[in-house]
Amino acid sequence: MRFAHGEAPTWPEARKAEVEEIIARYPDSRSAVLPLLHLAQAARGWVAQEDLEAVGRILGLSTAYVDSTASFYAMYHGHPVGKYVITVCTNLSCHLAGAGKVLEALEKTLGIKPGETTRDGLITLEGTSECLAACDAGPVAQVNVEYFLRLTGAKAETLVEALRSGDTKALAGLAEHGEAAAEAVLSARVREVPAHV
Amino acid sequence: MTTALGTRLNFQTLVQARRGGEAMMAMRRGQPPAQALRAAGVLPRLYVMVCGDTGCLARKSDKTRDALIQAMSAYGLDSDVEVMRSGCFGFCSQAPVVVTYPDGIFYCQVKPEDAEEIVTRHVLGGQPVERLLYQPDPRVRQRVARMMEMSFFKGQQRIALRNLGLIDPESIEEAIAARAYEALARVLQEMTPEQVIAEMKRSGLRGRGGAGFPTGLKWEIARNTPGDIKYVTCNADEGDPGAFMDRGILEGDPHSVLEAMAIAGYAIGSHHGFIYVRAEYPNAVRRLERAVSQATDLGLLGERILGSDFSFHVELRLGAGAYVCGEETALMASVEGKRGMPRPRPPFPSDAGLWGKPTLNNNVETYANVPPIILNGGDWYASIGTEKSKGTKVFALAGNVTNTGLVEVPMGTTLRQIVYDVGGGIPKGKKFKAAQTGGPSGGCVPAEHIDTPIDYESLAALGSIVGSGGLIIMDEDACMVDVARYYLEFTQDESCGKCPPCRIGTKRMLEILNRIVAGEGEEGDIERLESLASSIKATSLCGLGQNAPNPVLSTIRYFRDEYEAHIRHKHCPAGRCKELVEYRVNAEKCIGCTLCIRVCPSGAITGELKKPHAIDTELCAKCGSCYDVCRPKAIER
Numbered sequence: 001m002r003f004a005h006g007e008a009p010t011w012p013e014a015r016k017a018e019v020e021e022i023i024a025r026y027p028d029s030r031s032a033v034l035p036l037l038h039l040a041q042a043a044r045g046w047v048a049q050e051d052l053e054a055v056g057r058i059l060g061l062s063t064a065y066v067d068s069t070a071s072f073y074a075m076y077h078g079h080p081v082g083k084y085v086i087t088v089c090t091n092l093s094c095h096l097a098g099a100g101k102v103l104e105a106l107e108k109t110l111g112i113k114p115g116e117t118t119r120d121g122l123i124t125l126e127g128t129s130e131c132l133a134a135c136d137a138g139p140v141a142q143v144n145v146e147y148f149l150r151l152t153g154a155k156a157e158t159l160v161e162a163l164r165s166g167d168t169k170a171l172a173g174l175a176e177h178g179e180a181a182a183e184a185v186l187s188a189r190v191r192e193v194p195a196h197v
Numbered sequence: 198m199t200t201a202l203g204t205r206l207n208f209q210t211l212v213q214a215r216r217g218g219e220a221m222m223a224m225r226r227g228q229p230p231a232q233a234l235r236a237a238g239v240l241p242r243l244y245v246m247v248c249g250d251t252g253c254l255a256r257k258s259d260k261t262r263d264a265l266i267q268a269m270s271a272y273g274l275d276s277d278v279e280v281m282r283s284g285c286f287g288f289c290s291q292a293p294v295v296v297t298y299p300d301g302i303f304y305c306q307v308k309p310e311d312a313e314e315i316v317t318r319h320v321l322g323g324q325p326v327e328r329l330l331y332q333p334d335p336r337v338r339q340r341v342a343r344m345m346e347m348s349f350f351k352g353q354q355r356i357a358l359r360n361l362g363l364i365d366p367e368s369i370e371e372a373i374a375a376r377a378y379e380a381l382a383r384v385l386q387e388m389t390p391e392q393v394i395a396e397m398k399r400s401g402l403r404g405r406g407g408a409g410f411p412t413g414l415k416w417e418i419a420r421n422t423p424g425d426i427k428y429v430t431c432n433a434d435e436g437d438p439g440a441f442m443d444r445g446i447l448e449g450d451p452h453s454v455l456e457a458m459a460i461a462g463y464a465i466g467s468h469h470g471f472i473y474v475r476a477e478y479p480n481a482v483r484r485l486e487r488a489v490s491q492a493t494d495l496g497l498l499g500e501r502i503l504g505s506d507f508s509f510h511v512e513l514r515l516g517a518g519a520y521v522c523g524e525e526t527a528l529m530a531s532v533e534g535k536r537g538m539p540r541p542r543p544p545f546p547s548d549a550g551l552w553g554k555p556t557l558n559n560n561v562e563t564y565a566n567v568p569p570i571i572l573n574g575g576d577w578y579a580s581i582g583t584e585k586s587k588g589t590k591v592f593a594l595a596g597n598v599t600n601t602g603l604v605e606v607p608m609g610t611t612l613r614q615i616v617y618d619v620g621g622g623i624p625k626g627k628k629f630k631a632a633q634t635g636g637p638s639g640g641c642v643p644a645e646h647i648d649t650p651i652d653y654e655s656l657a658a659l660g661s662i663v664g665s666g667g668l669i670i671m672d673e674d675a676c677m678v679d680v681a682r683y684y685l686e687f688t689q690d691e692s693c694g695k696c697p698p699c700r701i702g703t704k705r706m707l708e709i710l711n712r713i714v715a716g717e718g719e720e721g722d723i724e725r726l727e728s729l730a731s732s733i734k735a736t737s738l739c740g741l742g743q744n745a746p747n748p749v750l751s752t753i754r755y756f757r758d759e760y761e762a763h764i765r766h767k768h769c770p771a772g773r774c775k776e777l778v779e780y781r782v783n784a785e786k787c788i789g790c791t792l793c794i795r796v797c798p799s800g801a802i803t804g805e806l807k808k809p810h811a812i813d814t815e816l817c818a819k820c821g822s823c824y825d826v827c828r829p830k831a832i833e834r
């Protein structure tokens with residue numbers, strides 16, 4: 001099953017006004033499936049069966065339909081993920097620049113394979129063939145949504161150490177958006193889902 | 198510009214707002230009328246633009262900017278000099294970039310500790326800081342001070358990228374000063390929808406997303422399709438490996454896209470636009486949101502634009518990680534809340550698109566070209582480029598090339614000019630081997646065709662495409678079989694699975710390529726690949742499948758010998774394919790420095806100081822670390 005079970009979602013009530021505003025944007029409420037799934041993921045960190053059911057209930061669609069749509073898109077996590085999700089771009093430009101070594105170093109230092117989460121639930125490692133579009137500064141990775149550019153095996157290890165120890169300064173030294181990014185990552189503050197999801 | 202515009206604008210107040218910022222823009226462009234104002238103290242003496250985009254931020258350009266602001270303050274220059282954030286200059290390999298206007302001095306890799314010297318020497322002393330200027334050739338001491346004299350910029354003509362680096366992308370006042378929404382105002386005041394379409398047709402602009410369909414014709418078809426409700430969509434689901442043109446435009450000049458969508462809406466009779474943008478682009482999403490809300494507040498989007506009868510609303514829509522959604526029918530399915538799978542055409546979106554209504558879909562770069570075409574005329578645009586490929590094209594230059602970044606050149610510029618003049622050549626004295634154009638739908642252009650002019654027709658003749666603009670340069674160390682395998686792995690992974698030729702065919706091709714790079718290739722594999730490729734091309738439903746075999750076919754065409762070496766001799770000439778490479782020490786060249794022993798992660802190298810070392814091939818992980826560090830080149834493969 002792509003989407004695991006979880007607790008009942010709180011977003012349908014907590015963000016009710018937003019839900020209604022999203023639905024009102026489209027001539028057909030079915031169009032709100034993806035934006036509502038983004039809302040669900042922002043609330044839980046991943047998308048559970050219970051979220052699919054809620055989306056179906058709100059939009060008058062079967063859970064199976066919502067599942068079939070959700071499972072098409074790679075960015076919806078179907079299982080709990082770590083506080084930090086490290087996504088390494090393994091596309092061609094990054095590959096030419098040495099993404100393989102970065103991924104290897106991460107696997108080694110984390111002791112997990114892509115798609116897995118560390119035992120302590122802290123870090124999920126993912127490789128992606130979807131180009132992260134910073135090809136001039138590869139190899140590239142995102143932690144949650146923050147960019148980390150021009151990585152090497154050694155820098156990747158520093159990155160993991162900084163995440164583990166919660167060292168803002170060390171992390172800021174690596175992040176594209178410096179301290180703001182480091183703080184956002186370390187507080188695992190999922191960036192506020194934009195009004196226009 | 199510091200004064201914020203308050204209320205909704207009309208045609209007259211838009212002109213006033215632009216005029217208010219005209220001198221500032223003229224000064225940044227180094228144009229003379231601004232000088233009098235500058236002398237009168239109306240304008241600051243100098244603008245210091247610090248790039249605030251991805252590449253530069255990664256190298257802490259925000260710290261550089263803070264340091265510059267502090268340094269100006271410390272010397273009491275706050276009112277004389279304005280330090281600002283700008284969009285991308287495109288020359289990301291020199292990040293963080295700082296450019297001063299009106300003198301147009303271009304500083305490379307500026308660190309916070311350089312700020313004081315910029316103040317004392319440049320601002321106060323009138324001389325550029327020599328050591329921070331661009332040095333085209335590290336072996337020659339000559340440096341270039343002015344941006345427009347640098348080969349990276351000299352070969353470029355920036356139309357779609359016109360405002361990148363010139364304005365603060367988060368300020369609509371600056372965008373207006375740089376003529377944003379002037380074309381929309383002209384269209385609403387002076388032109389009929391038919392005249393707008395005629396101008397677009399005259400320009401010869403073709404879709405910049407990859408397919409190259411004539412834009413004006415597309416608009417005309419959408420206009421002529423009857424329908425009470427029509428939609429305008431912007432494809433910002435950029436996903437081609439190696440492509441980041443659209444991200445650059447969205448982050449650096451979001452208003453150009455919004456303005457063009459409104460113009461398109463007026464031309465075809467639509468009042469609703471949707472921008473489908475990748476969720477992986479948080480910065481672009483934030484800038485777009487801000488731009489939409491600013492434009493709506495000022496009456497440049499929304500109800501009764503600029504007080505006219507025309508209304509146009511724009512909504513953002515985030516993707517969720519599916520490359521195929523860049524195909525227009527898949528994009529529309531995704532907006533409708535379905536799996537993002539393409540469907541057969543016809544019907545084309547111009548007849549039945551979003552929610553079954555006539556829909557006009559263009560990509561980001563295409564839209565960015567629209568306002569200048571309206572302002573300067575279609576004939577002006579058509580005078581640039583080649584006979585059949587008009588205008589300019591933005592390329593995302595990456596891979597083994599000295600200057601990486603976004604470049605915009607007239608169609609017909611040769612690959613050599615892009616790689617050697619704009620791109621500064623191949624680093625580390627290596628040889629140019631091939632350029633991959635058009636990402637996973639394209640093909641490679643080998644060294645013997647480096648003088649080919651880049652346009653739709655010439656690249657098609659070589660078996661490649663202009664595509665969306667990804668341009669990955671490869672040096673002699675690239676294995677072309679591995680590169681082809683890489684692209685196919687991507688398309689195979691991204692195949693939506695709807696049609697069997699793409700779903701199954703790309704899988705079978707990938708299996709063969711995996712065997713070849715693993716040293717298990719068989720006689721006849723090349724022919725099997727060719728045969729599968731021709732079936733997949735002929736029978737796939739959408740562009741993803743139809744073009745997926747291109748990188749394989751194109752590398753077979755130009756590098757067949759590499760395929761044969763892998764298959765027959767189990768040898769990878771470039772030494773990239775791990776299974777086919779063996780590392781050994783040339784005892785005659787080895788000086789016994791132990792460097793390789795220290796970097797080897799698997800402890801496979803043994804030997805004593807000043808005596809030849811040896812590699813245990815059983816233990817060797819074939820990572821190539823020893824090969825990279827060996828100074829006397831004693832490690833061979």
